[in-house]
Amino acid sequence: xxxxxxxxxxxxxxxxxxxxxxxxxxxxxxxxxxxxxxxxxxxxxxxxxxxxxxxxxxxxxxxxxxxxxxxxxxxxxxxxxxxxxxxxxxxxxxxxxxxxxxxxxxxxxxxxxxxxxxxxxxxxxxxxxxxxxxxxxxxxxxxxxxxxxxxxxxxxxxxxxxxxxxxxxxxxxxxxxxxxxxxxxxxxxxxxxxxxxxxxxxxxxxxxxxxxxxxxxxxxxxxxxxxxxxxxxxxxxxxxxxxxxxxxxxxxxxxxxxxxxxxxxxxxxxxxxxxxxxxxxxxxxxxxxxxxxxxxxx
Amino acid sequence: xxxxxxxxxxxxxxxxxxxxxxxxxxxxxxxxxxxxxxxxxxxxxxxxxxxxx
Numbered sequence: 001x002x003x004x005x006x007x008x009x010x011x012x013x014x015x016x017x018x019x020x021x022x023x024x025x026x027x028x029x030x031x032x033x034x035x036x037x038x039x040x041x042x043x044x045x046x047x048x049x050x051x052x053x054x055x056x057x058x059x060x061x062x063x064x065x066x067x068x069x070x071x072x073x074x075x076x077x078x079x080x081x082x083x084x085x086x087x088x089x090x091x092x093x094x095x096x097x098x099x100x101x102x103x104x105x106x107x108x109x110x111x112x113x114x115x116x117x118x119x120x121x122x123x124x125x126x127x128x129x130x131x132x133x134x135x136x137x138x139x140x141x142x143x144x145x146x147x148x149x150x151x152x153x154x155x156x157x158x159x160x161x162x163x164x165x166x167x168x169x170x171x172x173x174x175x176x177x178x179x180x181x182x183x184x185x186x187x188x189x190x191x192x193x194x195x196x197x198x199x200x201x202x203x204x205x206x207x208x209x210x211x212x213x214x215x216x217x218x219x220x221x222x223x224x225x226x227x228x229x230x231x232x233x234x235x236x237x238x239x240x241x242x243x244x245x246x247x248x249x250x251x252x253x254x255x256x257x258x259x260x261x262x263x264x265x266x267x268x269x270x271x272x273x274x275x276x277x278x279x280x281x282x283x284x285x286x287x288x289x290x291x292x293x294x295x296x297x298x
Numbered sequence: 299x300x301x302x303x304x305x306x307x308x309x310x311x312x313x314x315x316x317x318x319x320x321x322x323x324x325x326x327x328x329x330x331x332x333x334x335x336x337x338x339x340x341x342x343x344x345x346x347x348x349x350x351x
Contacts, residue, residue, distance in 0.1 A: 056339055056343070057337075057339055057340060057343055062337065062340075086346075154337070154339045155339070196338075197339055197342050198339055198341035198342030199338045200329050202342075239338055239339070
């Protein structure tokens with residue numbers, strides 16, 4: 001199977017918590033982007049979303065924190081119990097895809113990665129916030145299955161950006177190797193861009209850094225981020241920007257794509273530079289429904 | 299965090315905190331906790347009420 005579409009977008013509790021009280025000049029551009037992405041997903045009708053997300057000490061702790069973890073569960077509560085009240089959204093039970101998740105896990109191991117796996121991952125804003133806006137709760141729970149893949153972005157030492165890029169390529173290879181029933185696959189990467197979580201600079205947003213990231217992505221030069229050190233990223237854009245690993249993995253898992261930036265808003269209510277970018281696949285043969293948009297192709 | 303509030307001394311012993319670390323928790327001195335090396339996500343998690351007001 002090949003990814004037919006991709007999305008990278010920010011997550012932060014405040015995007016959902018404070019959505020209704022967010023200033024219109026910040027909420028409306030984001031709402032338009034989310035609506036657009038939701039429309040495109042409705043058109044594609046994916047069977048499964050491979051979601052590159054990261055734990056925030058809900059599934060793991062300093063007692064045990066894997067670099068990578070594949071969610072193999074048959075279903076996923078989004079958000080986790082208790083998260084619904086904090087994030088101000090109803091909990092929904094999304095289907096998993098244990099067959100595809102198990103295949104990805106085995107393929108990754110074949111390729112030299114040894115990720116953890118879990119059937120009981122707990123999702124907070126990392127997956128819940130994007131799904132709230134891509135599949136609004138008032139429309140019910142969609143049929144789409146979720147295969148979550150978590151990367152450690154919060155408890156150092158973290159897998160390097162380059163390792164995450166290679167990991168994403170390995171996920172792409174796993175999809176290429178899958179011999180089960182055909183599935184329409186969408187790739188999702190969430191997190192970033194600049195924000196400081198639990199740090200003295202909490203509340204800051206570095207728009208200059210965010211625009212630099214968006215420019216690299218838009219110009220098909222996202223791989224330039226692979227050389228950035230964690231200290232450098234954290235210093236400029238906060239520990240929350242280390243979640244760009246999820247974007248890096250999504251880009252690599254997509255293979256060739258055309259990035260289409262739909263929104264960037266420095267959302268002070270969510271203390272995060274929030275972006276939403278569509279990734280149009282360019283190597284889907286025979287389907288013909290994704291037009292090749294103008295822009296950089298990587 | 300509730301356990302820390304209920305019995306700081308027991309938590310100090312359990313997690314082998316030094317006096318400065320225990321004091322920073324007791325005073326909810328988030329900046330000092332960060333300087334002392336606490337994972338900022340855990341600071342955010344433990345003192346969520348301060349951030350979400």
